[in-house]
Amino acid sequence: TQRKYRADYQPPAYLIDTVDLDFEIRSDRTQVRATYAVRRNPDANDTSQWRLDGRDMQFLSAAIDGRALDTHEYALSDNALVIHNPPEIFTFVVENTIGPEQNLSLEGFYRSGDILCSQCESNGFSRITYFPDRPDVMARYTTRISADAHKFPVLLANGNCVDSGTLDNGRHYAVFEDPFAKPCYLFAMVVGDLGMIRDSYTTASGRKVDLRLYTEHGNEDQCHHAMASLKQAMAWDEDTYGLEYDLDSYVTVAVGSFNMGAMENKGLNVFNTACIFARADTATDSDFALVRDVVAHEYFHNYTGNRVTCRDWFQLSLKEGLTVYREHQFAIDQGSPGVTRIRQVRTMREIQFPEDGGPRAHPVRPESYVEMNNFYTITVYEKGGEVIRMIAQMAGRDAFIIAVRHYLDKHDGQAVTIEDFVVAMEESTGLDLAQFRHWYAQAGTPRVRVATDFEDGRLQLTLSQHTPATPDQNDKPLFDIPVEIALFDAEGAPVREAEVLRLNSAEQSWTFDGFDAEPTVSALRGFTAPVRLEYEQSDEALARLMAHDSDPVCRWDAAQALYLKTLVADVSARREGNAPVAAPELLFEAIETLLDNPPADRELLAEMLTLPSEAMLGEQFDAVDIFAIDAARRELKEAIATRFAKRFQALADTHAASSAYIFDVAEAGRRRVFAVALDYLATIEAPGLAARAAAVYDGADNMTDRMAALDALRDLNAPERQRVLDDFAQTWADYPLVMDKWLRLQATTRRDDSVERVRELLADARFDFTNPNRIRALLGGFVRGNRVGFHRADGAGYALIADEILRLDSLNPQLAAALAGMLTNWARHVPAQADGMRAALARIAEAELSDNTREIVAAGLEQ
Numbered sequence: 001t002q003r004k005y006r007a008d009y010q011p012p013a014y015l016i017d018t019v020d021l022d023f024e025i026r027s028d029r030t031q032v033r034a035t036y037a038v039r040r041n042p043d044a045n046d047t048s049q050w051r052l053d054g055r056d057m058q059f060l061s062a063a064i065d066g067r068a069l070d071t072h073e074y075a076l077s078d079n080a081l082v083i084h085n086p087p088e089i090f091t092f093v094v095e096n097t098i099g100p101e102q103n104l105s106l107e108g109f110y111r112s113g114d115i116l117c118s119q120c121e122s123n124g125f126s127r128i129t130y131f132p133d134r135p136d137v138m139a140r141y142t143t144r145i146s147a148d149a150h151k152f153p154v155l156l157a158n159g160n161c162v163d164s165g166t167l168d169n170g171r172h173y174a175v176f177e178d179p180f181a182k183p184c185y186l187f188a189m190v191v192g193d194l195g196m197i198r199d200s201y202t203t204a205s206g207r208k209v210d211l212r213l214y215t216e217h218g219n220e221d222q223c224h225h226a227m228a229s230l231k232q233a234m235a236w237d238e239d240t241y242g243l244e245y246d247l248d249s250y251v252t253v254a255v256g257s258f259n260m261g262a263m264e265n266k267g268l269n270v271f272n273t274a275c276i277f278a279r280a281d282t283a284t285d286s287d288f289a290l291v292r293d294v295v296a297h298e299y300f301h302n303y304t305g306n307r308v309t310c311r312d313w314f315q316l317s318l319k320e321g322l323t324v325y326r327e328h329q330f331a332i333d334q335g336s337p338g339v340t341r342i343r344q345v346r347t348m349r350e351i352q353f354p355e356d357g358g359p360r361a362h363p364v365r366p367e368s369y370v371e372m373n374n375f376y377t378i379t380v381y382e383k384g385g386e387v388i389r390m391i392a393q394m395a396g397r398d399a400f401i402i403a404v405r406h407y408l409d410k411h412d413g414q415a416v417t418i419e420d421f422v423v424a425m426e427e428s429t430g431l432d433l434a435q436f437r438h439w440y441a442q443a444g445t446p447r448v449r450v451a452t453d454f455e456d457g458r459l460q461l462t463l464s465q466h467t468p469a470t471p472d473q474n475d476k477p478l479f480d481i482p483v484e485i486a487l488f489d490a491e492g493a494p495v496r497e498a499e500v501l502r503l504n505s506a507e508q509s510w511t512f513d514g515f516d517a518e519p520t521v522s523a524l525r526g527f528t529a530p531v532r533l534e535y536e537q538s539d540e541a542l543a544r545l546m547a548h549d550s551d552p553v554c555r556w557d558a559a560q561a562l563y564l565k566t567l568v569a570d571v572s573a574r575r576e577g578n579a580p581v582a583a584p585e586l587l588f589e590a591i592e593t594l595l596d597n598p599p600a601d602r603e604l605l606a607e608m609l610t611l612p613s614e615a616m617l618g619e620q621f622d623a624v625d626i627f628a629i630d631a632a633r634r635e636l637k638e639a640i641a642t643r644f645a646k647r648f649q650a651l652a653d654t655h656a657a658s659s660a661y662i663f664d665v666a667e668a669g670r671r672r673v674f675a676v677a678l679d680y681l682a683t684i685e686a687p688g689l690a691a692r693a694a695a696v697y698d699g700a701d702n703m704t705d706r707m708a709a710l711d712a713l714r715d716l717n718a719p720e721r722q723r724v725l726d727d728f729a730q731t732w733a734d735y736p737l738v739m740d741k742w743l744r745l746q747a748t749t750r751r752d753d754s755v756e757r758v759r760e761l762l763a764d765a766r767f768d769f770t771n772p773n774r775i776r777a778l779l780g781g782f783v784r785g786n787r788v789g790f791h792r793a794d795g796a797g798y799a800l801i802a803d804e805i806l807r808l809d810s811l812n813p814q815l816a817a818a819l820a821g822m823l824t825n826w827a828r829h830v831p832a833q834a835d836g837m838r839a840a841l842a843r844i845a846e847a848e849l850s851d852n853t854r855e856i857v858a859a860g861l862e863q
């Protein structure tokens with residue numbers, strides 16, 4: 001298919017005011033009859049044709065103003081229905097059938113278990129009926145659904161139910177009206193035999209909103225945390241942005257087969273069960289946080305996304321970047337503020353930076369795409385969120401919130417562009433964002449170099465910037481970069497308040513004076529900009545920041561930098577065939593200081609004790625050597641565990657569970673520290689560790705501690721390992737999401753035969769190849785969580801992934817493409833690994849592929 005370019009945007013030829021949909025769901029096919037009130041768009045350039053998209057459906061008939069069209073009045077192809085010379089204003093009726101039962105793509109109208117549900121973003125509506133499948137065609141929808149009453153007792157669509165009743169032959173129907181005009185990607189319908197939990201929320205102005213959460217029967221008791229989170233999010237958006245919910249009901253449906261995390265359809269969210277289910281004994285603290293944040297994210301879309309939407313898909317970050325930012329702020333307000341931010345920073349550095357430095361690098365607002373579903377990326381989402389965060393910082397929180405309100409008022413009910421958003425920000429805040437706009441248009445991670453000079457009590461701080469070339473963008477302009485700094489003295493006391501420096505030329509200097517001794521610089525506090533900082537600080541300065549920095553992000557980062565220095569030196573030595581480099585004594589002293597004076601926030605302590613990930617370590621090298629990285633990281637971990645074995649025993653003792661599970665900051669922090677301590681002890685197979693972990697597994701009242709025990713046992717040869725794994729599989733056999741943890745755990749086990757074990761599990765009855773959560777757990781877990789297995793020297797890991805991508809592609813191209821993306825960064829690896837990954841990509845390229853996978857594989861091979 002064709003590549004689409006942002007620059008080619010044309011307004012729609014015809015606008016649609018109302019959409020009337022009638023779905024007759026039958027066991028073989030679903031009959032669709034769609035009626036549109038259409039009028040010519042005064043702003044259109046060419047109105048001689050009207051294009052309606054439509055794929056994978058059976059066309060039956062089309063009529064204008066009650067007159068059936070002759071075949072010469074339209075052209076029908078595999079993906080469109082084109083009407084020749086339509087009148088200026090008319091009523092259009094199109095009839096078609098679809099087969100949700102056979103639709104395995106998880107797009108359009110499809111089956112998940114016994115539920116039939118829809119997923120339209122980005123272009124799934126054109127798998128339901130013929131329609132201009134673009135977000136700038138907004139209409140008011142009425143939806144009538146009729147189905148077998150026994151098989152599908154619950155019928156749902158967007159908006160208010162205005163009519164319902166029984167029909168002949170055991171059938172029934174319901175009619176829904178959505179009062180808000182919306183783009184078709186926000187259309188939703190669900191039918192099924194569903195259980196439900198119900199609650200209500202009274203808005204600030206006193207309107208009572210009916211809250212319902214549906215799921216397959218038997219899962220209701222896993223939904224209460226999601227419901228509580230929804231109410232938290234509703235209150236937060238009122239308190240923070242003054243935004244109140246705008247319909248009488250807010251309905252959520254959790255389905256087991258879903259490609260994304262969730263979908264913000266107006267008034268009728270459809271969620272992956274993985275982002276709804278959370279019960280103490282089935283979900284970890286991370287799962288609880290994920291559910292809370294995704295529920296909030298989708299809720300926040302009601303304004304930033306639904307009330308004001310995107311003109312075209314190149315503008316995706318208009319709604320996603322802003323909503324991710326809102327979600328991030330919400331999460332910071334609910335959890336540990338420091339560690340929540342640290343996790344956001346880690347995601348940027350470990351996942352977004354590699355994307356931005358690889359063959360698939362693209363701007364937050366991409367210039368072109370083949371398959372839009374490939375652009376729901378970490379760059380559009382998370383970097384887009386960081387770009388918004390920079391605007392909020394520059395404006396100040398209150399002014400930013402006023403500006404968002406201005407944007408929402410100005411464009412309410414419209415489909416707009418990122419440029420419209422930036423203009424609204426400028427109008428309201430008075431900021432000049434001319435240079436700042438490069439953040440939207442340019443790919444790549446800017447590098448900011450920090451240099452200092454101290455003389456006569458005066459510190460000169462010089463910041464310079466440089467951004468490496470990315471595909472199709474060779475000469476990078478200068479970015480407008482906010483860099484927050486603070487200064488500390490030798491005892492770690494602040495000697496200069498935090499301040500935001502704005503780096504907007506190639507190099508700039510600032511002087512600070514009045515010091516007796518050279519102060520320590522804390523830079524990029526809170527990660528004020530999505531840049532890579534290049535700053536060679538001494539071990540002593542890092543140890544000082546690690547002990548005293550008042551910004552948790554910088555405090556953690558100083559610890560990370562200290563670990564990284566040792567690890568990078570060691571990896572380099574191994575690469576050159578030299579003797580391994582041992583950690584300096586200062587590193588152990590810094591850890592000891594940390595253990596002696598831990599931060600009050602337990603989660604922060606846990607994060608600071610955690611070594612930089614393999615991904616983070618890989619980012620330090622031009623040519624990544626998985627095995628050298630793995631060896632260096634393991635040995636440092638062993639050295640730390642050996643040195644502090646007693647301290648970790650004590651930490652595990654003092655942080656063991658002592659009361660019933662509750663999900664809050666203090667308890668989650670305690671559990672994190674417990675898990676980290678156990679992990680260190682497992683690294684050196686400390687005496688009694690296996691028995692202790694098994695006892696924790698047996699006695700825990702919650703999944704977080706149970707997983708800590710399983711993780712500790714994961715790589716051991718102790719008999720306890722198999723015993724608890726088997727017990728786990730038996731206990732949770734009827735809980736597919738919990739079994740995902742079991743799959744993932746085995747996929748990430750460091751054993752020589754992990755590839756073979758993954759192959760075995762692929763054939764296991766407990767695995768289901770048609771379910772994305774299972775695939776993400778087993779194959780995603782393997783690639784991301786078992787680098788040593790994936791990069792195994794004989795290429796068996798690459799072969800495994802290539803085989804499965806080829807098998808998956810005809811079924812679920814979106815997911816196949818996402819897996820293929822994991823092979824595309826081959827050029828960043830040392831030759832042996834790079835060759836293997838590239839060969840796997842080349843083998844995939846030989847097959848007949850979906851557009852999704854083809855686009856990714858081509859980008860991967862082109863470099």
Ligand code: DPP
Nearest residue numbers: 121260262263264298
């Ligand atoms: N459902 C996805 C999200 O909320 C796409 N809109 O980000």
Ligand code: ZN
Nearest residue numbers: 297301320323
């Ligand atoms: Zn979103």
